[in-house]
Amino acid sequence: MESQPVAGSLTRPCIKCRAQEATLDSRSQTVCRDCFAKFISNKCIKQIGILGKEIRTPQGSTRRYLLGLSLGVSSTVLLHLLSENVEFQLARSRAAPFELTVVYVDSSCLFTPRSPDDSDEDKPDPITAETLEQLRQRYPRFTFQRVPLATALGLRTIDWSTIPGLTAAPSPSPSQTTRLLSLFDHLPSAAARADILHILTRHLLVSSAQTAGCHALLLGHSTTALAELTLSETAKGRGFALPWQINDGPLSVASYPASVPPASLLVYHPLRDILRKELAIYTALTSPPLTPASPSHGAGNNGSIEMTPRPGVVVSHKDVSIDDVMFRYFAEIEGNYPSVVANVARTTGKLLRLLGGGEADGEPKQGLCGLCGLCGMPRDEVGDRRWRGELGIGEGEKGGGLCYGCERSTRG
Amino acid sequence: MAPALCAICKTGRALIKRPKNHTKLCKSCFINIFEDEVHHTITSSQLFYPGEKVAIGASGGKDSTVLASVLKTLNERHGYGLELVLLSIDEGIKGYRDDSLETVKKNAVEYDMPLLVVGYDELYGWTMDQVVETIGKKGNCTYCGVFRRQALDRGAKMLGIRHVVTGHNADDVAETVLMNLLRGDLSRLSRSTSIVTGDNKSEVKRSKPLKYSYEKEIVLYAHHKKLEYFSTECIYSPEAFRGSARTLIKQLERVRPSAILDIVRSGEDMARLVPGESASSCGGCKSKTETPVAAPEDDAGGCGSSNGRNPGGEMAAMDKQLRENEEAEGLEVDITKLVLESKNRQKEKQRDSATKNGGGNPKPTTRQVLGKCQRCGYMSSQDTCQACTLLEGLNKNRPQIQI
Numbered sequence: 001m002e003s004q005p006v007a008g009s010l011t012r013p014c015i016k017c018r019a020q021e022a023t024l025d026s027r028s029q030t031v032c033r034d035c036f037a038k039f040i041s042n043k044c045i046k047q048i049g050i051l052g053k054e055i056r057t058p059q060g061s062t063r064r065y066l067l068g069l070s071l072g073v074s075s076t077v078l079l080h081l082l083s084e085n086v087e088f089q090l091a092r093s094r095a096a097p098f099e100l101t102v103v104y105v106d107s108s109c110l111f112t113p114r115s116p117d118d119s120d121e122d123k124p125d126p127i128t129a130e131t132l133e134q135l136r137q138r139y140p141r142f143t144f145q146r147v148p149l150a151t152a153l154g155l156r157t158i159d160w161s162t163i164p165g166l167t168a169a170p171s172p173s174p175s176q177t178t179r180l181l182s183l184f185d186h187l188p189s190a191a192a193r194a195d196i197l198h199i200l201t202r203h204l205l206v207s208s209a210q211t212a213g214c215h216a217l218l219l220g221h222s223t224t225a226l227a228e229l230t231l232s233e234t235a236k237g238r239g240f241a242l243p244w245q246i247n248d249g250p251l252s253v254a255s256y257p258a259s260v261p262p263a264s265l266l267v268y269h270p271l272r273d274i275l276r277k278e279l280a281i282y283t284a285l286t287s288p289p290l291t292p293a294s295p296s297h298g299a300g301n302n303g304s305i306e307m308t309p310r311p312g313v314v315v316s317h318k319d320v321s322i323d324d325v326m327f328r329y330f331a332e333i334e335g336n337y338p339s340v341v342a343n344v345a346r347t348t349g350k351l352l353r354l355l356g357g358g359e360a361d362g363e364p365k366q367g368l369c370g371l372c373g374l375c376g377m378p379r380d381e382v383g384d385r386r387w388r389g390e391l392g393i394g395e396g397e398k399g400g401g402l403c404y405g406c407e408r409s410t411r412g
Numbered sequence: 413m414a415p416a417l418c419a420i421c422k423t424g425r426a427l428i429k430r431p432k433n434h435t436k437l438c439k440s441c442f443i444n445i446f447e448d449e450v451h452h453t454i455t456s457s458q459l460f461y462p463g464e465k466v467a468i469g470a471s472g473g474k475d476s477t478v479l480a481s482v483l484k485t486l487n488e489r490h491g492y493g494l495e496l497v498l499l500s501i502d503e504g505i506k507g508y509r510d511d512s513l514e515t516v517k518k519n520a521v522e523y524d525m526p527l528l529v530v531g532y533d534e535l536y537g538w539t540m541d542q543v544v545e546t547i548g549k550k551g552n553c554t555y556c557g558v559f560r561r562q563a564l565d566r567g568a569k570m571l572g573i574r575h576v577v578t579g580h581n582a583d584d585v586a587e588t589v590l591m592n593l594l595r596g597d598l599s600r601l602s603r604s605t606s607i608v609t610g611d612n613k614s615e616v617k618r619s620k621p622l623k624y625s626y627e628k629e630i631v632l633y634a635h636h637k638k639l640e641y642f643s644t645e646c647i648y649s650p651e652a653f654r655g656s657a658r659t660l661i662k663q664l665e666r667v668r669p670s671a672i673l674d675i676v677r678s679g680e681d682m683a684r685l686v687p688g689e690s691a692s693s694c695g696g697c698k699s700k701t702e703t704p705v706a707a708p709e710d711d712a713g714g715c716g717s718s719n720g721r722n723p724g725g726e727m728a729a730m731d732k733q734l735r736e737n738e739e740a741e742g743l744e745v746d747i748t749k750l751v752l753e754s755k756n757r758q759k760e761k762q763r764d765s766a767t768k769n770g771g772g773n774p775k776p777t778t779r780q781v782l783g784k785c786q787r788c789g790y791m792s793s794q795d796t797c798q799a800c801t802l803l804e805g806l807n808k809n810r811p812q813i814q815i
Contacts (some may be wrong), residue, residue: 231593234590234675235664322671342734353685
């Protein structure tokens with residue numbers, strides 16, 4: 001590298017460009033800020049490129065994506081990277097590679113104490129509303145939407161007849177929010193509440209993508225988040241559906257009552273090759289820096305959701321969810337053994353996507369028999385048959401269209 | 413405050429909160445339901461046939477002691493017609509096994525079962541003390557671990573018994589599932605959950621009747637039945653991955669008691685998702701495909717790794733290995749890809765079939781083929797099993813005078 005005389009004057013030159021001082025550690029290489037940012041951006045753009053090739057659009061029309069934004073680190077970084085990509089193309093007077101709708105699912109009604117009069121239905125949380133407004137101004141080319149969690153109750157992608165908390169007749173014509181809170185109150189544990197919150201959020205993103213006519217849903221899961229998801233879904237008894245959750249690709253979306261065959265939507269995780277700690281470093285490298293909300297605030301499709309206990313409730317393991325346990329566990333492993341984390345996500349990716357627990361014919365089944373009424377993932381009918389009445393758990397209960405994991409979360 | 417009543421009989425005082433699902437039960441109802449669940453496991457998986465001679469791998473620890481007690485009870489209650497035998501392995505370490513073997517001997521008398529003790533010296537021609545004398549204290553765990561895994565099978569074979577049951581519980585199985593996910597070991601993942609390892613054709617099959625029983629319930633059962641057992645905690649620290657998985661499972665159990673069972677369920681289901689595997693978790697059921705054959709080497713078991721001595725060492729080593737692989741990958745040039753790119757139409761066609769494939773399942777990975785050791789006939793994926801390989805090394809060093 002004699003051609004770059006600058007390197008000589010640096011105390012620790014960046015291993016990649018040799019032109020700047022290395023201030024960061026990137027996968028055991030010391031690099032400068034620019035090279036680090038480029039590394040992150042390239043990893044993301046590579047995945048966006050793969051997705052772009054999956055979608056063939058007629059001449060003159062653009063690809064349309066929907067980004068699930070939790071306001072946490074990962075999805076905020078993804079938003080920024082997508083914007084960078086669009087600006088880069090436009091600056092070279094090319095067409096924008098895609099149009100983006102950004103959806104934030106507002107679940108603050110679960111975390112703020114209930115006011116006695118629910119006239120204030122669907123009041124946006126002031127802090128997140130402001131953050132969202134700032135992002136709207138920063139990324140003017142994208143469309144932003146705030147979707148209250150309670151609107152999930154109107155979704156046809158969930159078979160509401162399968163969920164116990166709702167079938168118990170509520171008071172006459174209650175508001176959506178009241179009904180939602182009553183649903184969550186019926187759930188057996190904090191672990192179950194966090195789980196159902198994940199599922200409803202995901203449903204809202206999927207159906208927003210459908211409504212907006214998007215080709216794909218983009219989720220901000222990092223390598224670490226995917227590894228966490230692998231182990232937490234395993235711990236929730238949803239091992240069978242893992243390949244559908246972790247891998248990129250088309251996902252069947254049902255509609256109830258089952259009159260039409262399920263639709264299909266592409267779900268992609270463009271940050272799958274980046275660790276969470278790397279994304280956290282990245283937030284400081286943009287100008288101005290990105291300011292994600294703390295992961296405990298609100299809920300998203302990635303990271304941890306801490307169900308803030310109602311005032312006066314002592315925090316104990318009863319208030320902790322499985323997702324929280326995994327979040328902490330992987331934070332530790334990511335620090336010391338990052339490649340182990342990456343390996344978890346990579347190996348899970350090799351598992352097959354099966355339907356109905358049977359043969360891997362790959363061909364999507366017609367009708368809805370194979371999908372869980374709540375999480376929407378394929379059900380494992382072979383495993384269900386074997387576990388029926390297994391060992392005193394679930395004995396005498398009839399399978400009501402839910403997968404094993406959702407059965408556990410709704411009925412305990 | 414009136415004492416709570418048992419959730420099942422509604423008459424007895426509820427003294428026990430079941431670790432599995434937190435129902436409150438009286439002592440006798442707990443014992444009954446514990447036994448009934450093991451019975452359910454045995455019948456639904458068709459573990460035994462009438463008149464079968466079954467060896468219980470007995471270490472004197474809580475799991476095998478409870479297994480022996482429950483099997484004796486169920487055998488009498490439901491008329492399994494089993495001939496039960498206790499089989500113990502003596503590693504030949506002076507002053508270490510003696511206490512636990514005493515416990516097994518007492519159990520044998522109490523349960524009126526014959527006890528057979530097989531020593532490493534009979535099986536391999538070496539006691540552990542002799543091994544240590546030859547190779548020193550460093551690295552002898554490898555020998556003990558490899559020998560131990562085969563000892564029960566070899567012992568059973570020597571005695572003409574074709575079925576060995578072991579005390580592996582739900583916690584052990586769940587731990588193995590998480591551990592294999594962490595290690596990224598899919599082929600072990602697909603085998604680790606089967607209740608039966610080996611099949612009717614193999615010389616010795618192994619099964620785990622307590623596969624769905626919680627460790628905490630096993631302890632409770634032993635306590636309330638006043639069973640005598642010896643705490644055989646491994647004196648060496650467990651492997652890093654297993655230790656890490658164990659800690660995680662304990663935390664999950666606290667958050668949601670059913671988590672252990674849920675992990676076992678996930679593990680069984682995922683076994684069917686591993687490319688190239690047709691394993692079913694249910695050994696006895698009539699599946700169209702071959703009965704699953706799982707290598708006994710993959711069985712859960714605490715001790716046995718030479719890497720276990722410095723916790724974290726195993727994980728750090730794997731992390732390093734993976735990182736090196738990643739670096740090497742960057743230097744590779746995918747020639748096939750370059751060729752494909754020139755044949756654009758062909759590529760298009762491929763993509764078509766990939767999207768049709770419901771998400772484009774990845775190509776099957778290469779899997780280990782299970783064969784037999786050419787020397788001892790024990791199941792092995794290599795020509796010579798680990799134990800025979802180690803023995804060969806040992807015997808080379810043995811002074812010629814012995815011949």
